[in-house]
Amino acid sequence: MGDVARTLLQRTLRKIPTGKLEETLKKWAHLSRRQQQSVNYTQSKWILHENIVSLCEENGLTTRHVSELEMIYCMENPNLGTWRACHLTDADEDATSVELLSFKEQFKSHLAELIRNVSIKIKKHDNGAVWIRIAWGDNFSKPNHFKPTYVVHDLQTPYVFISNLKSKHKPLLYQGLVLATKHGSIKDAHLSGRSLHAVRDLLMGHYQQSFPTNHLRPLQERNPPITHPNIEKEHKEHAEKRQQVAYEAFGEGDIPKLETATYTLETRFRGGGGMDTLSDGEKPFRTVVQFASTSLLESLRHCVSSGIAEAPVSPLLSSITQKGRNYFVITDKADKGHNATTQNSRAKV
Amino acid sequence: MLKPFRKVPVLNTASLLLVENEEQLQTRLADIIVQNEKDVNITVRLARKLPLPEENQDSRPRIDLIVFIVNLRSERSLQSAEQSVKYLDPGFFLGKVCFVVTGARCLSGSSNRLLTARKLAASLHCPLLFAEDQTNEGVITVAVRLLGILKVAAGLVPLATGLYLNSLSHCMIPSDLEQNLD
Numbered sequence: 461m462g463d464v465a466r467t468l469l470q471r472t473l474r475k476i477p478t479g480k481l482e483e484t485l486k487k488w489a490h491l492s493r494r495q496q497q498s499v500n501y502t503q504s505k506w507i508l509h510e511n512i513v514s515l516c517e518e519n520g521l522t523t524r525h526v527s528e529l530e531m532i533y534c535m536e537n538p539n540l541g542t543w544r545a546c547h548l549t550d551a552d553e554d555a556t557s558v559e560l561l562s563f564k565e566q567f568k569s570h571l572a573e574l575i576r577n578v579s580i581k582i583k584k585h586d587n588g589a590v591w592i593r594i595a596w597g598d599n600f601s602k603p604n605h606f607k608p609t610y611v612v613h614d615l616q617t618p619y620v621f622i623s624n625l626k627s628k629h630k631p632l633l634y635q636g637l638v639l640a641t642k643h644g645s646i647k648d649a650h651l652s653g654r655s656l657h658a659v660r661d662l663l664m665g666h667y668q669q670s671f672p673t674n675h676l677r678p679l680q681e682r683n684p685p686i687t688h689p690n691i692e693k694e695h696k697e698h699a700e701k702r703q704q705v706a707y708e709a710f711g712e713g714d715i716p717k718l719e720t721a722t723y724t725l726e727t728r729f730r731g732g733g734g735m736d737t738l739s740d741g742e743k744p745f746r747t748v749v750q751f752a753s754t755s756l757l758e759s760l761r762h763c764v765s766s767g768i769a770e771a772p773v774s775p776l777l778s779s780i781t782q783k784g785r786n787y788f789v790i791t792d793k794a795d796k797g798h799n800a801t802t803q804n805s806r807a808k809v
Numbered sequence: 810m811l812k813p814f815r816k817v818p819v820l821n822t823a824s825l826l827l828v829e830n831e832e833q834l835q836t837r838l839a840d841i842i843v844q845n846e847k848d849v850n851i852t853v854r855l856a857r858k859l860p861l862p863e864e865n866q867d868s869r870p871r872i873d874l875i876v877f878i879v880n881l882r883s884e885r886s887l888q889s890a891e892q893s894v895k896y897l898d899p900g901f902f903l904g905k906v907c908f909v910v911t912g913a914r915c916l917s918g919s920s921n922r923l924l925t926a927r928k929l930a931a932s933l934h935c936p937l938l939f940a941e942d943q944t945n946e947g948v949i950t951v952a953v954r955l956l957g958i959l960k961v962a963a964g965l966v967p968l969a970t971g972l973y974l975n976s977l978s979h980c981m982i983p984s985d986l987e988q989n990l991d
Binding site: 688690691692693694695697698699766767 | 836850851855861862865869
């Protein structure tokens with residue numbers, strides 16, 4: 461068993477928590493049943509890992525097999541840092557008929573043409589998504605398995621989620637994806653987050669959305685009734701209206717967990733207030749505004765429903781859910797002579 | 810504008826208005842007060858701030874006591890209370906208004922706010938109570954105290970009126986403390 465394989469195996473084993481180790485090894489299925497049963501999971505981690513490494517050496521496993529183990533673990537627990545979403549556009553007519561085998565072949569062959577020494581593994585997840593693990597090398601070095609790129613794509617949808625991609629490999633990956641999925645081009649969807657499921661759910665709308673309605677019944681069902689008839693809330697109607705507006709903008713119940721929303725402003729400074737040096741009316745005043753939280757949409761929803769933020773919700777905030785992005789560039793409208801606030805600016809794609 | 814004597818009092822009832830920006834302590838207080846008092850019929854109204862909506866004017870009973878709950882951990886809480894006080898008719902401040910302050914334990918940044926709250930209560934001649942909202946016992950304690958003041962303000966305790974109680978218990982800032990500030 462080579463050095464690379466052994467190091468990769470040790471690193472992967474350290475990442476997997478002991479509770480999940482047994483089932484992950486079972487899914488991997490490269491250790492015989494007798495070997496799996498011989499592993500004692502109550503030992504200390506170091507001894508346990510040494511045990512497993514020696515069993516793998518017995519079976520003569522290579523980097524290829526070990527990378528499969530890593531991939532199996534990552535598919536269940538996609539905690540790989542930041543996931544970025546990309547959008548495939550200009551679909552060909554037969555783009556909807558791309559299925560797994562042809563996608564696999566096409567992708568592997570295209571990428572192998574573009575760059576030598578790259579190691580690709582493609583697997584289908586139970587929920588239908590296709591996972592691709594790519595270890596990049598170049599003309600002179602072998603693939604680096606310690607920093608692989610993971611790509612998740614649902615066939616027949618135009619969305620791709622990528623993590624750990626270096627900018628020098630970006631054009632190669634994009635080219636491979638575009639050709640394999642039979643689309644014309646791919647572009648950045650300006651959405652990123654730490655949780656793959658959250659990013660996916662937001663982009664595909666898989667959360668409980670709320671639509672404007674004239675009936676108040678959903679509100680009464682949603683809010684628990686007051687405990688005692690003698691207690692009454694004065695601002696009940698206002699509170700309910702605010703809550704409805706918040707739910708319409710951001711969704712009900714559990715909403716996807718995003719961490720940040722970034723707005724890059726290239727608008728002119730219109731503050732007034734005596735800041736003469738800043739209000740150089742002609743040049744854009746570049747700023748970046750970033751909202752960060754453990755669960756950003758939840759906090760924004762709470763701000764609106766508790767009255768901290770003004771209702772109706774500013775389109776800058778509601779476009780996070782409406783358009784499924786969290787990076788915006790705001791520029792001024794083309795005509796000058798407008799004494800307007802940022803509501804008159806539009807978001808640039 | 811809320812006026813204290815616009816409506817006629819009802820026999821054996823008392824009505825309390827809790828105003829709190831965060832809307833957390835008020836629900837717990839309301840539950841305890843309403844459930845523990847069996848002799849008198851008590852209604853509790855909850856609000857985030859004044860002014861109260863016009864639509865409820867008719868259905869609202871006569872308010873006997875208004876309690877402003879200020880959380881010293883947040884600046885907005887105090888500001889909201891200061892804004893709301895302006896919407897009360899001056900007749901309320903003769904024994905029908907009370908301030909409750911929570912979070913006075915943590916001194917990080919709250920000592921200034923505490924002083925501001927005390928000055929506000931002293932300038933309006935109202936009592937200032939301290940409450941511990943993190944434990945159940947604390948919430949029950951402040952609920953019992955508020956219930957006592959409410960009963961006096963509603964005229965249910967013989968030989969005591971809100972004005973008498975107010976003159977005994979309103980918040981005062983000792984003059985040496987004031988001098989230390991200036």
